[in-house]
Amino acid sequence: MHPVNADHNFLLHHHSVDAAPRLLGATLRHESDEGPVTVRITEVEAYLGSQTSDFPDPGSHGFRGKTNRNAVMFGPAGFLYVYFTYGMHYCANIVCGTAGTSSGCLLRAGEVIEGRELAKSRRAAAKKEVELAKGPARLTQALGLGREHNGLPVFESPLTLRLADAAPSPQHLSTGPRVGVSGPGGGHEYPWRFWLSGDKTVSTYRPAKPRQAPAV
DNA sequence: GGTCCGATAGGCT
DNA sequence: GCCTATCGGACCG
Numbered sequence: 001m002h003p004v005n006a007d008h009n010f011l012l013h014h015h016s017v018d019a020a021p022r023l024l025g026a027t028l029r030h031e032s033d034e035g036p037v038t039v040r041i042t043e044v045e046a047y048l049g050s051q052t053s054d055f056p057d058p059g060s061h062g063f064r065g066k067t068n069r070n071a072v073m074f075g076p077a078g079f080l081y082v083y084f085t086y087g088m089h090y091c092a093n094i095v096c097g098t099a100g101t102s103s104g105c106l107l108r109a110g111e112v113i114e115g116r117e118l119a120k121s122r123r124a125a126a127k128k129e130v131e132l133a134k135g136p137a138r139l140t141q142a143l144g145l146g147r148e149h150n151g152l153p154v155f156e157s158p159l160t161l162r163l164a165d166a167a168p169s170p171q172h173l174s175t176g177p178r179v180g181v182s183g184p185g186g187g188h189e190y191p192w193r194f195w196l197s198g199d200k201t202v203s204t205y206r207p208a209k210p211r212q213a214p215a216v
Numbered sequence: 217g218g219t220c221c222g223a224t225a226g227g228c229t
Numbered sequence: 230g231c232c233t234a235t236c237g238g239a240c241c242g
Contacts, residue, residue, distance in 0.1 A: 045234070059234075061227095069227070086235050087224030093234090106234055125237060137235050178234075204218095206235095217242080229231085 001076045001099070004155045007163040011077035015103040016046035016096045019077075020194045021167035023094060023105055029114065029160040030143045037115035037143050039133050043108040043195035043202045045178060047073075047093070048101075059178060059192070062102025072151045073102040080159065082140070082150040089137035090146050094154060094161065108136045108193070111201045119143075135203045172197050176205070 003009035011019055029038040047060040057063055061070040061083065072081040073095055081093040081104055093104035110133040112119045119132045119142040126132050133139040140146070154161040167173070174197045195202045 047234075061234075064228085067227080083234085084226070085233060087226075087233090089235050091234060108234085135235070218240105219242105220240080221238095223236095225233105227231105227233085 004078070004153075007161065008078045008155050010163060011094070011096050012098060014096060015101065016048060016105045017192070019094075019096045020044050020046045020105050021173060022163045023107075024168055024173065024194060024196050025164035027113065027160075027162050028107070028110070028143065028154070030145060030149075031158045031160075032144045034144065035115055035118050037119050038113050039107075039110035039139060039143055040113050041107060041110045042199045043110070043193070045106040045108050045193045047104050047106060047192070060102060060104075062104075066102070070102065073104050075099050075151075077103075078154055080145070080149055080152050080154055082145055082147060084147060085137075090140040091136040092140050092143075092145050092149070106136055107139050109134050109195070109201050109203045110139050110142075111199070112142055130200045134201050168196060 001012070003012055010022065023041050023044045026041045027038050028041060029036055047062070048057040062073045066074045069083060070081070072079055073093065075095060076099040077096045079095045081095055082090055084090055091106060093106050095104045097103035112132045116129070120126065122144060123132050123138060123142050131138070133142040152159055174195050176193045178192045
């Protein structure tokens with residue numbers, strides 16, 4: 001596939017774990033009928049998952065192969081994978097890598113830097129400005145993203161993704177285990193989650209709920 | 217500040 | 230049937 005710009009080219013040639021640091025400090029803009037909202041990304045989580053990846057990743061939606069739901073992740077980089085979860089929330093991933101791999105970065109949190117009033121109206125429950133996009137489902141809500149945005153290109157209207165010029169310096173980059181994934185692939189064995197050190201908009205870490213009570 | 221829990225629907229075994 | 234890449238409100242300190 002022909003890349004539309006340098007950022008697209010970068011995503012096509014890197015899988016999610018390598019692309020994740022360049023998504024920190026990146027901006028994603030969505031211009032809806034209601035107006036534009038832009039989020040500066042402060043926290044992401046990498047997912048690999050398909051059998052074509054270097055590491056097995058049972059935590060990924062793509063781990064068991066391509067289905068109707070996760071098909072977008074198996075396509076080339078530069079598209080949005082939006083899925084519905086917990087019966088009420090949407091989460092968004094930036095698809096990374098080449099077609100045939102199911103590599104993607106879940107957008108976990110960000111800072112609203114354009115369209116604050118619109119974001120606030122979409123996020124009535126948010127008490128403070130840092131809560132507008134603090135969490136993956138909150139971020140999609142602030143941006144006004146839903147089922148209809150699954151599979152849309154992130155470098156074409158109504159979406160505009162701009163990567164950071166460079167990965168954060170080690171001083172500003174933190175990594176850790178996954179949020180909300182239990183069992184193998186939960187990620188204590190690998191740093192899947194990346195965030196900007198000390199940023200107030202990063203979601204508060206909650207360990208995954210164990211599948212069964214720990215043996216005494 | 218932390219921690220518990222209900223809501224609610226779709227995917228997958 | 231069971232689990233989920235979550236959130237927000239209730240409650241406790």
